[in-house]
Amino acid sequence: MIPRRSAGLAKLMPSVAARLQSTMTPKELDAEFQKSVHDLAPKYQSNPGTQTKNGVLPVAEALQLINSRSYNLLSLDIEHYERHSQNVLELGVSVYKPAYQAHALFPHIVNFHIILKEGLNYFNGKYVPDNRLKNVTGQSILATKTEAIEILAKIFEELDVSKTLLVGHGIGSDLSVLRKWGLQIPETLRVVDTTKLWLSLRITSKKSALWFVLDKLGIPYAFLHNAVNDSYYTLVACLMLSSPEIRNNLVAKDLKFDLETEEELEVRSVRCSPSDESLDKRGPVRNSSIVKPMYFHLPVAKDAVKFVEDKLKELP
Numbered sequence: 001m002i003p004r005r006s007a008g009l010a011k012l013m014p015s016v017a018a019r020l021q022s023t024m025t026p027k028e029l030d031a032e033f034q035k036s037v038h039d040l041a042p043k044y045q046s047n048p049g050t051q052t053k054n055g056v057l058p059v060a061e062a063l064q065l066i067n068s069r070s071y072n073l074l075s076l077d078i079e080h081y082e083r084h085s086q087n088v089l090e091l092g093v094s095v096y097k098p099a100y101q102a103h104a105l106f107p108h109i110v111n112f113h114i115i116l117k118e119g120l121n122y123f124n125g126k127y128v129p130d131n132r133l134k135n136v137t138g139q140s141i142l143a144t145k146t147e148a149i150e151i152l153a154k155i156f157e158e159l160d161v162s163k164t165l166l167v168g169h170g171i172g173s174d175l176s177v178l179r180k181w182g183l184q185i186p187e188t189l190r191v192v193d194t195t196k197l198w199l200s201l202r203i204t205s206k207k208s209a210l211w212f213v214l215d216k217l218g219i220p221y222a223f224l225h226n227a228v229n230d231s232y233y234t235l236v237a238c239l240m241l242s243s244p245e246i247r248n249n250l251v252a253k254d255l256k257f258d259l260e261t262e263e264e265l266e267v268r269s270v271r272c273s274p275s276d277e278s279l280d281k282r283g284p285v286r287n288s289s290i291v292k293p294m295y296f297h298l299p300v301a302k303d304a305v306k307f308v309e310d311k312l313k314e315l316p
Contacts, residue, residue: 029067032244036063039247044200054172055191057165059200062192065165066242069098072159073192075167075235078174079132079227081122088177089119090132091148092227093155094235107239111137112155113228114148124225134223137232149183161186169194169210169234194234197241201251204267205276213237216273217250249316271314 037045037060044059057065065071075094081087091114096107113135124130133140143151156164166189168174179185198213205212214221214233217240221233240246249271256267 029244032248033063033067036244036247040200041202044196054175055166055187055189056172056193056196057190059196062165062197063242063244065190066192066238067244069102070163072097072099072164073167073235073238074155074159074164075231075238076171076174077168077227077230077234078177079124079128079225079230081119082124082126082128084122087119087122088116088145089122089124090115090227091152092229092231093152094137094228094231095155095159096235096239097159107236109232109235111228111232112151113137113140113226114151115140115142116148117142117144129223129225131223131226131229134226135228136223136226137228140228145181149181152178152183156185161189164189166191167194167235167238168192169213169230169237192238192242194238194241197238201241201247201270202268203251203270205269207276210234210237212279215279216270217241218273252314271316272311 040060046058046060046064066073073096075092075096077092078088079090079092081089091112093112093114095110095112097110101108115132124132141151166175168191171191171193175185175191194210194213195208198208203216210230210233211221211224214237217237219233219236219240221229223229224233252269252271254267254269255264257263258265
């Protein structure tokens with residue numbers, strides 16, 4: 001049988017959802033928001049006294065603040081030289097301000113791509129793709145480390161840290177780099193980790209790499225390991241993973257009989273997404289000395305009509 005929550009925990013869930021709901025979440029989203037919070041495992045809840053590392057918010061609190069549409073989202077990514085991580089090659093920053101687009105059907109995101117002059121003599125390509133000049137979001141900026149620090153400081157100042165959430169996919173190491181540079185980042189800065197947002201869906205597959213999350217969510221992408229491409233895609237994934245309606249309806253829940261334990265287990269998957277098997281054939285060839293990114297899925301060779309029919313059946 002599917003493991004049931006304890007009676008104490010069952011009583012806790014509604015109270016947590018009600019406390020987080022407040023007036024921060026648009027009224028029309030109340031029911032969906034409560035449902036999405038109730039579905040969270042205890043470790044992702046926002047209980048009093050919850051300790052966070054590097055300012056990373058519990059998932060429940062992150063969902064609340066993002067859905068309030070009162071906080072800017074600043075997505076950050078740093079690319080390093082593959083042989084010496086202390087050598088920074090690029091910085092990517094993507095900004096979403098809900099103040100002028102609270103009800104927009106698609107977000108307007110402003111992107112900044114900074115290529116460091118100090119890193120121009122270093123090239124990736126053996127373990128990580130060299131995509132420094134493959135910015136798909138627009139214009140790149142060539143700057144010194146000193147200029148980059150000044151640019152980041154101006155972005156933080158413009159957005160007002162007290163009204164901004166920093167977004168990243170496993171962002172702890174990037175914050176450490178910026179603090180070592182001397183950038184004044186308040187310890188009170190609140191951080192949303194998209195890795196945790198993804199894992200909180202409790203998809204049966206335990207993979208959480210950015211490319212895997214993007215594929216599963218149906219977000220087209222190319223040239224990852226370019227700093228601004230990564231910051232942009234991370235922000236788009238964050239917005240999707242923070243949507244109560246997406247969280248509640250995109251995850252399919254099925255029962256599978258476990259022959260070893262002789263129990264029925266809940267299996268979770270993302271509707272209309274590529275199978276894990278097909279995704280294993282996509283991406284850089286890890287066992288090669290030359291990194292060869294593969295950005296396209298292999299075409300379906302047979303049963304084309306059935307393939308489309310099956311995907312349509314998965315629609316919520």
